[in-house]
Amino acid sequence: MSRIPRIVILGAGYGGIVTALRLQKQLNYNEADVTLVNKHDYHYITTHLHMPAAGTDKPDNARVSITKLIDEFKIDFVKSTAVQIRTQDQKIVLEEGTLSYDYLVIGLGGEPETFGIPGLKEHALNIRSINSVRYIREHIEYQFAKFKREPSRTELLTFIVGGAGFTGIEFVGELADRMPELCKEFDVDPALVKIYNIEAAPTALPGFDPELVEYAMNVLRNKGVTFKIATAIKECTPDGVTLATGEEIKSATVIWTGGVRGNHMLEEAGFETMRGRIKVEDDLRAPGHDNIYVLGDCSIVMSPEGRPYPPTAQISMQQAEVCGHNLISQIRGADLKKFEYKPKGTVASLGRGEAIGIVGSRKIKGGVASAMKKIIDLRYLYIIGGIPLVLKKGRF
Amino acid sequence: MSRIPRIVILGAGYGGIVTALRLQKQLNYNEADVTLVNKHDYHYITTHLHMPAAGTDKPDNARVSITKLIDEFKIDFVKSTAVQIRTQDQKIVLEEGTLSYDYLVIGLGGEPETFGIPGLKEHALNIRSINSVRYIREHIEYQFAKFKREPSRTELLTFIVGGAGFTGIEFVGELADRMPELCKEFDVDPALVKIYNIEAAPTALPGFDPELVEYAMNVLRNKGVTFKIATAIKECTPDGVTLATGEEIKSATVIWTGGVRGNHMLEEAGFETMRGRIKVEDDLRAPGHDNIYVLGDCSIVMSPEGRPYPPTAQISMQQAEVCGHNLISQIRGADLKKFEYKPKGTVASLGRGEAIGIVGSRKIKGGVASAMKKIIDLRYLYIIGGIPLVLKKGRF
The missing domain is CATH 3.50.50.60 (FAD/NAD(P)-binding domain)
Incomplete structure (x- = not known):
């Protein structure tokens, strides 16, 4: 009997949680063991953090308990901090213990980039x-x-x-x-x-x-x-x-808020990085590692014009969809998909009732943009937690 | 035409505000000019401060706007900090300006007494x-x-x-x-x-x-x-x-919370003090000053056993009643009253739903004491602001 492949997902941010949900939905019984590792027992909605930071919303509205999002019968959740990625023997060293993987998803998020500015x-x-x-x-x-x-x-x-x-x-x-x-x-x-x-x-x-x-x-x-x-x-x-x-x-x-770089563990693990990020292959794998996928702030995806896309929640989630698909394909011996970013628009809030944005090729601003921002936020809650989460954490 | 006597009340704590209310009620038209001076434009309920300090109640519930308590047609209110009491020429130096008085009420409250403990x-x-x-x-x-x-x-x-x-x-x-x-x-x-x-x-x-x-x-x-x-x-x-x-x-x-002394200005003004407090005469006046009344934390009142009573809201309010009476008597050339403290009981809260106390000669504790504490608090609100204040700031 061949061993069931072990997938470890590091980080339950946008990339990690959406990959986990995708695997949970599409993997067949006993097709793979999936373990999600995260420092906290909650996922937080990074794009909402500016509100609790200013005190205009409660911190609890920007987070969701991970066990409410994933099905623990299908996915193991380990609350621990990863401290080292060992590609040579396919292990993750945690603060307490070690995990082995056959496939690894790195969605560890970013760290502040201070560009060497003193202090x-x-x-x-x-x-x-x-x-x-x-x-x-x-x-x-x-x-x-x-x-x-x-x-x-x-x-x-x-x-x-x-x-x-x-x-x-x-x-x-x-x-x-x-x-x-x-x-x-x-x-x-x-x-x-x-x-x-x-x-x-x-x-x-x-x-x-x-x-x-x-x-x-x-x-x-x-x-x-x-x-x-x-x-x-x-x-x-x-x-x-x-x-x-x-x-x-x-x-x-x-x-x-001036800059974000990739997680420090990537460089330490011997990956080639730019500002702590790995420039991934078309299929989202790290160059030279056919069993390691990299998402979100840890990854660099180039636009057709040859410039890196800015790391956003939107691109992370699209990456996660492809990552989930590719993991399953790889396990099943099927072909991998190429990742292509499809920008769906961007809205930046400017506080109460005000925002600006681009949706498709249309510019929006003021109340319309603010309403659109809310819809985007609700859509994300729906993607990860369905209607119950929308009702619980949504801001209407 | 003889000049209308000027009464200045320093401090809108328990002593000051109750004196002001008493004067407001009992002085006849043009019998005296009364000016209340306070650092803030609100009176605060010192016995409630432990709650907002811990964060179990809002700070606003422990304060009342002074102009909601006094009738500004009858009493002038000056929001300023007194910095010096000059008994020699009957003047109060404020941070901005100077006030003259014929009669002075000192209800400036206390300051922390640290008994020289370093740090x-x-x-x-x-x-x-x-x-x-x-x-x-x-x-x-x-x-x-x-x-x-x-x-x-x-x-x-x-x-x-x-x-x-x-x-x-x-x-x-x-x-x-x-x-x-x-x-x-x-x-x-x-x-x-x-x-x-x-x-x-x-x-x-x-x-x-x-x-x-x-x-x-x-x-x-x-x-x-x-x-x-x-x-x-x-x-x-x-x-x-x-x-x-x-x-x-x-x-x-x-x-x-280990000690309270009187306001530093008293000593600076040349009064004889013990821990910053003035041991008042029977009629609440400062020894040697027949136009200066001293209340609350700035005063020492001796019990019949010859020990100073601990400074409390209760004693301050009783002092204020006598102080108000004596000021009016003095202006009218009538006899002054002696102050006698009549302890009506004491209740100490121990957090939610718990308290201990002595009411009359009866010991009370638990829920009964906690309810009694609330009644005492409501009674005070009633004294200074009537039913509207009870409804606005009362905790039921």
């Missing part, structure tokens, strides 16, 4: 997990409480968001919405609060339609956000940031 | 105002958020309350109730949380019936509180406390 790693906060966003929320509230004890320290009410990409823009929108609430709660004059969004690139939301970017910036400016575009952060200290222009901005809160 | 002033938090309790609440939540980033630092989950008097005991009761909620919110194992209540005196709640004290300590022990009674704190550092026994307890949160 960012030590002093800036990152929007990257439920724990980190709870921390950011508490940190922000704490600054208001501190300010009431030391009312001369107005830098406690200055908030700096580094990076005006997708996450940065969505976060400043929520942050600006949250400020009036916090000012009311702590009896603080709203005029004292300052929010800066600083971006080194020549534009906010690089790659987005310029007309929509202009619209977004105006919406956010009206909410009190000050932009510093085409302005690099030279250094981050416990007291704020110094810009390339020499300007110093004092602040007790710097949130860095 | 307490710098590193311990105090339950003493809306701002301070919002800070404590945020500080506690922040420790949970921090712990999730640095799970080896269990001292972040250790909370030390110095002093097992009234405030200390009521606060640990709320704190213990709050912990399960915070553990749930931050995914923290409740077994990691530690609450210490440390008291130098030979018993908790000194002066209270020993049977009730025993009951209270058992209730709180069952909620997870560890007592260290007859144990002095020798030093407080940013890392915790060292006890007189040599034991060190690591903690990022020390809340000091």
